[in-house]
Amino acid sequence: MxxxxxxxxxxxxxxxxxxxxxxxxxxxxxxxxxxxxxxxxxxxxxxxxxxxxxxxxxxxxxxAFTPSPALPTSVLDDLVFRADDGSWQCDTPAPARQAEVELAWAAVLGQRRLHTSEQIPAPWELEQPVRAASLALEASGQQSAARDEYGRCVRAGYRVEESGRLGSPRISVKLPDSWTAVGHEDRKESAELTDFYSQNLTLYALALDRSGWTCRVIDRGYMSGSFIIAAPHKA
Known part of the structure; x- marks a missing residue:
């Protein structure tokens, strides 16, 4: 084996x-x-x-799953690992960040198996849905949005926030400010931005569904603010 x-x-x-x-x-x-x-x-x-x-x-x-010391839950502690929700810019080198994410996600799946199965989020995920959904997206290979020190969006990607509904995070697509700035060389056409929104919302929904979250996509195009409301799969 x-x-x-x-x-x-x-x-x-x-x-x-x-x-x-x-x-x-x-x-x-x-x-x-x-x-x-x-x-x-x-x-x-x-x-x-x-x-x-x-x-x-x-x-x-x-x-049968046996808890392993190779899956430490301590990696989920905020002092050790911070899930990327798209509101900041991670400065950890890519290989090191990848290792952190993979270890954290493996720990999450280990916790899930202790409760039900890999496809059913653990109790802590229901209490911290933004953190949980952010980790699920990053672990699936999706790119988060990023902001510079002035708060400007400098990288297109997902943004995970509270939705106001218990246990249900809101996921949206964020665009670099330069893509919509009048006169900027990186400015995109409206049709291109709408397609980008729609395609990425679909990718996020698929990734979350495979990671234990049921998604409802509200696709209104980039100007009207498209987003996803995610809810944990149920046993």
């Missing part, structure tokens, strides 16, 4: 139902390909399980 890391185990445990497509960060998927457990499909732009990978998937999902 292959020796795999917690993030690789997460990817193998929960492929897409119909295609065996895997979700995870590129280095995680590349590592699975190197082990012969998955293969990159260029035309489809996805990574799928091989026959050996499907056998491992069946084994992992038939094996």
């Amino acid at each position: 292959h020796s795999i890391t917690p993030p690789q185990s997460v990817a193998v445990r929960r492929p897409e139902r119909d295609t065996d497509g895997l979700e995870g960060r590129r280095p995680t998927l590349d590592a699975l390909v190197g082990k012969g457990l998955a293969v990159h499909v260029p035309g489809a732009k996805r990574t799928c399980l091989t026959e050996e990978g499907r056998q491992l998937h069946a084994h992992l999902n038939s094996t």
